[in-house]
Amino acid sequence: MAFITPGLPIKTTFDVIIRNNFITKNNHENFGAPGSIVSGIPPGTGILVMAADDVIIENNIISGNDNAGIIITDFANGGAEASNDPDSEPNPDRISILDNFMINNGNNPVGELKALMMTQLSTTGPDILAIGGGEGSSIRDKERYRTWGLSSFGTPAISSTADTKTFLLDEPAEARAISKKDLGEMTYYGICSGCHAFDIRLIGVPTNIIQMIYKDNPQGIVDYINDPKNLRDDYPEMPPQDYLSEDAKLAVAEYILALKK
Ligand code: HEC
CATH class of the missing domain: 1.10.760.10 (Cytochrome c-like domain)
Structure with a gap:
C-alpha cells in the first residue's frame, strides 16, 4: 500500500517506488482493526495506491489477487470519505506503472468493484483499476493488461527506475517517542x-x-x-x-x- 491515512500528523505520501516484488494471492480475509481505514481494503487486492503522489510501480509479479492486481484511488472511492482530512490532497497524482508481469487477477471481485464490473457485464475484476480523481498518471504498454478507468493515463517519461537515485539509511531511524x-x-x-x-x-x-x-x-x-x-x-x-x-x-x-x- 502507498497511501495517506486521513487525520495522521503526516499529510502526504510521495516519491514511492514499489519494485521487484512478488505480489501473489493476497486473498487473506482482512484482519485490520474493526473500523480502521485499512480494515476497509477489499481482500484480494494486490497493490493499493490511495491519494499518494509520484508512485512508480515496476517489475513486480502480480498474480492471483482475486479482487484486482493494482487499485489506484482517491479518498472518496477508497472508503476514507468519512474521515477525509482537509489538510491532505485527496487524489493520487503522477502514478507511473512501468513493466510488470500481471496474470490471473480479479477472479472474484468483491464489494464495490464487483458492482462496478457487473455494470460492464463482467464478473472478473481487472489487473489494474483507477477510480476517482488524480492527474498526470501513466502506464507502459497498457494493452498488455486488463484495465479499467485508465483512459487518461499517458506514456511514462521513463522506462525504468535504474537511474533514479535512492539511498538506505546506515542506521535504522530511532523510534519516535509518542506523547x-x-x-x-x-x-x-x-x-x-x-x-x-x-x-x-x-x-x-x-x-x-x-x-x-x-x-x-x-x-x-x-x-x-x-x-x-x-x-x-x-x-x-x-x-x-x-x-x-x-x-x-x-x-x-x-x-x-x-x-x-
Ligand atoms: C465501526 C464503527 C465504530 C468505531 C470504529 C468506533 N465506534 Fe464508538 N460507537 C459506534 C456506534 C455504532 C455507537 C453507538 C452504539 C449504540 O448506541 O448502540 C458507538 C458509541 C460509542 C460511545 C457511546 C457509548 C454510550 O455510553 O453512549 C463511545 C464512548 C464510543 N463509541 C467510543 C469509541 C471510541 C473511543 C472509539 C475508538 C477507539 C470508537 N468508539 C470507535 C461505532 C464505532
Missing part, C-alpha cells in the same frame, strides 16, 4: 473517526454527545469500548476496541473528552 496526547490523537483519527465525527452523525454517535455522557469520566469510555453494549435502537452495535493497549485506550478517552471542534 500521551499524540497517542490519543492518532488512535482517535486512525480508528474512532472512521465512525465518530465531532458534531454530525456518522456510523456512531457524535463525539460531542460522548463528551456530555462521559464528562470527567475517561475510565467510563475505556470500559465501554472494551465491551460495548448496543444502547440505541437507531444505531448498530459498536465493535469492541479491546485489542488496543491500555495506554492507547486511556489516551484516546482523554483525547475525546478534551476535543474541541
Whole structure:
C-alpha cells in the first residue's frame, strides 16, 4: 500500500517506488482493526495506491489477487470519505506503472468493484483499476493488461527506475517517542473517526454527545469500548476496541473528552 491515512500528523505520501516484488494471492480475509481505514481494503487486492503522489510501480509479479492486481484511488472511492482530512490532497497524482508481469487477477471481485464490473457485464475484476480523481498518471504498454478507468493515463517519461537515485539509511531511524496526547490523537483519527465525527452523525454517535455522557469520566469510555453494549435502537452495535493497549485506550478517552471542534 502507498497511501495517506486521513487525520495522521503526516499529510502526504510521495516519491514511492514499489519494485521487484512478488505480489501473489493476497486473498487473506482482512484482519485490520474493526473500523480502521485499512480494515476497509477489499481482500484480494494486490497493490493499493490511495491519494499518494509520484508512485512508480515496476517489475513486480502480480498474480492471483482475486479482487484486482493494482487499485489506484482517491479518498472518496477508497472508503476514507468519512474521515477525509482537509489538510491532505485527496487524489493520487503522477502514478507511473512501468513493466510488470500481471496474470490471473480479479477472479472474484468483491464489494464495490464487483458492482462496478457487473455494470460492464463482467464478473472478473481487472489487473489494474483507477477510480476517482488524480492527474498526470501513466502506464507502459497498457494493452498488455486488463484495465479499467485508465483512459487518461499517458506514456511514462521513463522506462525504468535504474537511474533514479535512492539511498538506505546506515542506521535504522530511532523510534519516535509518542506523547500521551499524540497517542490519543492518532488512535482517535486512525480508528474512532472512521465512525465518530465531532458534531454530525456518522456510523456512531457524535463525539460531542460522548463528551456530555462521559464528562470527567475517561475510565467510563475505556470500559465501554472494551465491551460495548448496543444502547440505541437507531444505531448498530459498536465493535469492541479491546485489542488496543491500555495506554492507547486511556489516551484516546482523554483525547475525546478534551476535543474541541
Ligand atoms: C465501526 C464503527 C465504530 C468505531 C470504529 C468506533 N465506534 Fe464508538 N460507537 C459506534 C456506534 C455504532 C455507537 C453507538 C452504539 C449504540 O448506541 O448502540 C458507538 C458509541 C460509542 C460511545 C457511546 C457509548 C454510550 O455510553 O453512549 C463511545 C464512548 C464510543 N463509541 C467510543 C469509541 C471510541 C473511543 C472509539 C475508538 C477507539 C470508537 N468508539 C470507535 C461505532 C464505532
